Amino acid sequence: MAEFTMELNDEQKEVRDWLHGFSADVIRPAAAEWDEREETPWPVIQEAAKVGIYSLDFYAQQYFDPTGLGIPMAMEELFWGDAGIALSIVGTGLAAVGVLANGTEEQIGTWIPQMYGDANDVKVAAFCSSEPDAGSDVASMRTRAVYDEAKDEWVINGTKTWATNGGIANVHVVVAVVDSELGSKGHASFIVPPNTPGLSQGQKFKKHGIRASHTAEVVLENVRVPGSCLLGGKAKLDERLARARERAKAGGERVKNAAMATFEASRPAVGAMAVGTARAAYEVALDYAKTREQFGRPIIDNQGVAFQLADMRTSIDAARLLVWRASWMAVNGKQFTAAEGSMSKLFASETAKTVTAQAVQILGGNGYTREYPVERMHRDAAIYTIFEGTSEIQRLVIARTLSGMPIR
Ligand SMILES: Cc1cc2nc3c(=O)[nH]c(=O)nc-3n(C[C@H](O)[C@H](O)[C@H](O)COP(=O)(O)OP(=O)(O)OC[C@H]3O[C@@H](n4cnc5c(N)ncnc54)[C@H](O)[C@@H]3O)c2cc1C
Numbered sequence: 414m415a416e417f418t419m420e421l422n423d424e425q426k427e428v429r430d431w432l433h434g435f436s437a438d439v440i441r442p443a444a445a446e447w448d449e450r451e452e453t454p455w456p457v458i459q460e461a462a463k464v465g466i467y468s469l470d471f472y473a474q475q476y477f478d479p480t481g482l483g484i485p486m487a488m489e490e491l492f493w494g495d496a497g498i499a500l501s502i503v504g505t506g507l508a509a510v511g512v513l514a515n516g517t518e519e520q521i522g523t524w525i526p527q528m529y530g531d532a533n534d535v536k537v538a539a540f541c542s543s544e545p546d547a548g549s550d551v552a553s554m555r556t557r558a559v560y561d562e563a564k565d566e567w568v569i570n571g572t573k574t575w576a577t578n579g580g581i582a583n584v585h586v587v588v589a590v591v592d593s594e595l596g597s598k599g600h601a602s603f604i605v606p607p608n609t610p611g612l613s614q615g616q617k618f619k620k621h622g623i624r625a626s627h628t629a630e631v632v633l634e635n636v637r638v639p640g641s642c643l644l645g646g647k648a649k650l651d652e653r654l655a656r657a658r659e660r661a662k663a664g665g666e667r668v669k670n671a672a673m674a675t676f677e678a679s680r681p682a683v684g685a686m687a688v689g690t691a692r693a694a695y696e697v698a699l700d701y702a703k704t705r706e707q708f709g710r711p712i713i714d715n716q717g718v719a720f721q722l723a724d725m726r727t728s729i730d731a732a733r734l735l736v737w738r739a740s741w742m743a744v745n746g747k748q749f750t751a752a753e754g755s756m757s758k759l760f761a762s763e764t765a766k767t768v769t770a771q772a773v774q775i776l777g778g779n780g781y782t783r784e785y786p787v788e789r790m791h792r793d794a795a796i797y798t799i800f801e802g803t804s805e806i807q808r809l810v811i812a813r814t815l816s817g818m819p820i821r
Contacts (some may be wrong), residue, residue, distance in 0.1 A: 414554055414745045414746075415480045415481070415741070415744070415745060416481040417737075417738065417741045418480060418482070419734070419737065421482060421486060422480070422770060422815060423425070425478075425480070425483065425486060426483060426791070427652070428483075428486070428487070428733040429474075429486050429487075429490055429635065432466065432486075432487055432490035432491060433490050433493070434465060434653070435460075435461070435466060435491075435494070436490055436491055436493055436494030436499075436754070437493075437494065438496075439457060439460050439496050440457065440491065440494030440495050440499065441493070441494045441495060441786075442499040443457050443498060443764065444495035444497070444498060444625070444789065445493070445783065445786070447495075447497060447498055447624070447625035448624045448763060448789050449623075449624075450494075450495055451619065451620075451624040451625070452622075452625070452627070452689065453501050453537070453578075453581060453626070453627045453677060454462070454497075454498050454625050454777075455535065457498050457501070457534050458501055458502055458535050458537070459532065459583075461502050462529070462531065462532040462535050463532045464702065465744070466491075466502065466579065467501070467502055467505075467529065467535065468529060469506075469509060469525050469526070469528075469529055469694050471487075472503075472506045473513075473667050474508070474796060475487045476513075476532070476654075476755055477744075478816075479744060479745070480741065480744070481737070481740040481741030481742070481743060481744035481745065482593050482737055482740065482741070482771060483684065484681075484682050484685065484740060485681060485684070485685035485688075485733075485736050485737055485740045486597075486685075487685075488503065488682055488685035488686045488688075489685045489686075489687075489688050489689040489692065489733070490689065490691060491503065491687075491689065492685070492686040492687075492689030492690050492693075493689040493690070493692055493693045494689075494693075495513055495625070495789075495793075496622070496623050496626075496686065496689075496690050496790070496793035496794075497622070497623040497624050497625030497626045497793060498594075498625045498626075499624055499686070499689070500577065500623050500625075500626035500686075501537070501578075501627070503537040503538070504537060504538075504577040504578050504626065505528050505529060505536075505537045505582075506580075507540050507577070507585045507679075508528060508538035508539055508540040508582070508584070508585075509525050509528050509529075509538060510679065511540050511586045511602060511605070511644070512525055512528075512644060513525070513588060513614060515602055515637050515644040516644045516645065517644075517645065517646055519641075520604065520642075521639070521646060521660055524584055524604050525607075527583055527606075527618075528582075528583060528584045529647065531656070532582065533693045536582075536583035536584075536585065537578045537581060537582050537583065538578060538582045538584045538585070538586065539576045539577060539578040539579045539580075539581075539584075539585045539631070540576070540586045541573035541576040541579060541581035541585055541586065541588070541631050541805075542554075542573070542585075542588040542589045543574055543575045543576070543602065544572060544573055544574055545569065545574050545785065546739065548575075549802070549805075549806050550805060551597050551600075552596040554597075554598045554600060555571055556569065556571025556572070556573065556587065556588070556589040556811045557569070557570055557571060557589060557590050557591075557593075558589035558590070558591050558601060558603060560591075560640075560647075561637075564637075564696075565639065565640040566637045566639055566640060567603060567637070567638050567640065567642065567643060567802040568635060568636070568637055569587060569589050569603060569605070569611075569633045569636040569637075569638065569641075570633055570634060571632070572615065572630060572631070572632050572635050573587065573630065573631040574615075574629075574630045574632050575618070575628055575630075575674065575800075576628065576629060577627065577628055577632070578626075578627055579614060579627070579628070579629040579630065579631040580614020580615070580617070580627075580629045580630075580631055581614070581627055581629075583607045584604060584605070584606065584607060585604075585605040585612060585631060586603070586604060586605075586644070587602070587603050587604055587605055587631075587633065588600050588601070588602050588603075589602075589603060590653055592657075592658075594652065594658075594661070595658065595661060597641065597664075598654075598657040599654065599657065601643060601644070601645075601650055602636065602643075602644040602645075603638055603642050603643055603644065604642040605633075605638055605642070606638065606642065609636055609637075609638060610637075611635050611636035612631065612633055612634060612636050612760070613631075613632050613634075614627060614629050614630065614631060614632070614682070615629060615630025615631065615632045616630045617629040618624065619621065621792050621795055622789070622791075622792035622793035622794070622795055622796055623793050623796050634776070651802065652803065656789070658665070664678070673812070674759075675757075676737075676750075676754070676801065676802060676815055677743070677749040677752060677753070677754030677755060677810075678738070678743035678754060679739075679743075679754075679801065680754040680755055680757060680758035680801060680802065680807075681736045681739040681743065681758065681800045682740070682741040683752055683758050683761075683762070683797060683800070684732065684736040684739070684757040684758045684762065684797075685733075685736050685740070685761070686763035687732065687758075687761040687764065687765035687794065687797040688726050688729060688732050688764075688765070688792050688798065689764045689798070690737060690765045690769065690790055691725075691728070691729050691732065691761075691764050691765040691769065691794070692729055693727060693786070693790055694765075694768055694771075694772035694786075694787050694790040694791070694794075695722070695725045695729055695768055695772060696778065697721055697772060697776070697785065697786060697787050698722065698725070698771065698772035698775040699713075701775060701776050701779075701785075702718050702719075702722060703775075704721065705777075705794055718775060719743070721771050721774070721775060722775070724767045724771075725767075725771055725772070728764040728767065728768060729749045729764060730766075731760065731764075732761035732764045733761075735753070735757040735760050735761065736755055736757045736761055738753060738757070739753045739754045739756070739757040740757075749809055749814070750817060751811070751814060752807075752810045752814035752815070755802070755807040755808075755810040755811050756807070756811055758797075758801065758802065758807055759804055759808060759811070760806035761777045761797070762794075762797030762798045762804060763798060763804060765794040765797050766794045766795060766797070766798055768794075769787060769790045769791035769794040770791055771786040771792050772790065772791070773788060774786050
């Protein structure tokens with residue numbers, strides 16, 4: 414087990430500086446344009462693919478870094494550049510992790526390369542879990558997958574919503590109900606291969622922030638996928654369902670939704686994205702406060718402004734420490750006895766919202782215009798308290814973990 418450290422090693426610092434350079438030179442200059450266009454920034458993804466940032470190799474290297482700091486460091490640097498573009502770059506990784514975590518070696522080898530494509534022909538992937546009536550309450554999911562034994566195929570029907578890269582993805586990972594009696598224990602994940610008939614994009618959402626990231630409904634109408642597209646395989650699913658049914662019988666009630674607890678390990682990554690956005694806004698505000706003069710002196714000479722900056726920086730550092738701790742715990746298999754993953758996401762995402770609002774205030778009228786990036790950062794920051802579990806759900810998970818109550 415790696416000891417917890419608050420310092421990046423030399424290799425990590427090198428990667429951080431390389432990512433920061435890409436963020437500063439390629440992502441940040443393109444941010445305003447793609448925010449206005451509200452489209453996937455394909456040329457930027459392609460640039461990222463050319464230098465090796467948009468690839469499974471890069472993602473896996475950070476993911477398996479034993480110190481646990483690889484992913485948070487990478488997320489912070491990319492999202493420092495711009496949240497919408499960065500999400501377009503890392504969104505595929507979120508779907509790929511679903512396959513890495515649950516898929517067989519063959520599934521990983523077959524589908525993950527197709528999620529990324531190559532530098533000359535980049536592709537993206539989508540992870541589709543949320544539904545119009547099943548957001549926080551994943552157990553209310555209605556999308557069904559029914560096994561057609563004669564053909565060894567699964568038939569999927571339903572509507573997914575809010576899917577990042579939904580409909581434009583080469584590969585979709587779709588979560589569906591296979592046993593409605595078991596709540597979230599009766600869910601399974603499926604690969605929907607490229608050009609599968611029956612899968613279509615529904616509404617594309619016009620959003621408040623992260624507008625360079627594509628978010629859409631995904632409609633599944635009699636989508637047939639081969640048995641080999643069930644992540645983990647049928648034997649493993651049957652075993653898992655049998656165990657869940659036994660437990661449900663023993664408990665005499667529907668199995669409680671414990672799925673949210675499994676998100677503990679991925680939540681620090683979202684916290685790190687929030688730290689990146691918060692740090693970006695803080696830096697703009699600090700520079701501005703040092704150079705903008707009113708009443709014959711820089712505005713930072715006023716305690717009212719200086720103390721805000723002190724609070725902003727303190728919260729950002731505190732958020733990063735919570736994120737790094739949770740990420741180290743996840744990689745080293747430590748038990749989240751106090752929902753430390755949720756804590757890190759809750760604190761970092763609320764920090765990003767507060768800090769970006771403070772940055773707008775420090776820039777005054779300029780902060781409220783699109784001439785300065787803090788306006789965009791403030792809009793972008795709002796997402797962190799919503800996706801991958803809202804702040805209320807994080808508090809619920811923390812409180813229930815502390816009290817020993819089941820998480821549902
Ligand atoms: C830009 C964007 C990208 C997304 N990307 C993806 C993706 O790629 N894949 C995917 O599957 N999903 C994705 N999502 C969906 C996201 O995870 C959900 O929006 C989120 O889980 C919240 O669900 P909901 O929107 O249905 O809100 P609801 O669950 O309806 O919640 C509404 C409000 O009620 C509160 N609330 C609900 N239940 C409780 C409770 N028990 N206690 C206290 N308060 C509660 C919530 O905190 C929230 O404030 C994305 C969403 C957005 C906006």
